[in-house]
């Protein structure tokens with residue numbers, strides 16, 4: 448049995464004629480950077496998120512950094528984000544010269560604990576970056592309430608959660624701005640790197656547009672120091688095709704999560720905690736992340752049986768050597784630390800089949816029972 452964590456070749460096979468046509472169109476058109484495909488993608492993704500503007504950039508990490516810069520966040524400012532996450536948000540905050548303030552998570556959803564965020568506020572706090580981790584929205588009512596009371600900006604990190612809903616609304620339109628990543632394995636993934644900032648704030652979108660293109664509106668005239676963070680036409684054309692399928696793919700992921708839950712029940716595997724969906728949240732299962740004891744041994748044994756898994760994330764951000772000199776990380780982060788020891792992401796992608804899900808759970812059951 449060989450079951451990959453994700454299978455991008457199966458996805459390509461399912462949409463091959465549309466993708467091939469999109470490639471042909473761009474190559475024949477001869478325009479490769481910031482052309483009609485990027486403009487159309489910006490409109491389509493913004494509409495999907497329920498926002499007025501979208502600005503395509505080179506990656507999700509650049510989207511974070513440019514959004515922070517465009518919001519005027521820099522030296523002397525503090526930005527609150529999660530201690531258990533991918534590095535990008537904290538890294539971007541440190542890169543613009545501000546201080547990432549890391550807080551513990553809610554044990555059920557792996558997302559920022561709003562009470563911990565509230566406790567971390569100081570007069571220097573300028574923004575909060577809630578990361579909708581693994582495809583599950585953060586507790587946005589509590590986070591937006593905190594931010595509004597104290598006039599903080601909220602920049603949603605939707606890199607793992609495009610299409611997820613909170614209170615019936617898609618994530619991405621809930622704060623001042625949101626960032627997306629089109630890294631190939633994301634729910635909406637390019638065939639290379641890419642990212643976007645979506646926002647209802649026209650001034651902010653204009654500043655990000657300037658920053659992504661060397662601070663220039665008119666050729667060879669540079670209003671501010673920017674950089675090259677452009678999204679290319681081939682990626683945009685691919686993403687436009689895939690965006691048409693995103694809701695179906697997310698629905699398939701949700702069905703697979705249900706099938707996993709049923710398989711775990713059938714095999715009586717009560718030692719494994721399954722991902723949960725918070726009230727008024729719709730999870731899009733970018734990763735299907737369970738919690739179990741003795742994770743590293745279980746992962747090695749599954750690997751030997753051909754089942755690919757991933758420990759995301761095996762350590763917490765305050766322990767990362769690159770971040771340590773920059774972050775403010777008061778406390779011991781008990782929930783984040785425990786999650787880092789226990790999490791294991793199982794195969795999850797739209798083309799996964801019911802027999803494969805059963806094989807994964809059967810494999811897990813035999814590995815766990817060998818220990819018991």
Ligand SMILES: Cc1ncc(COP(=O)(O)O)c(C=O)c1O
Nearest residue numbers: 506507508533535606628629630
């Ligand atoms: C939560 C989160 N934020 C930001 C990023 C950064 O995106 P990118 O890899 O496109 O720079 C990622 C990427 O993997 C991510 O998972």
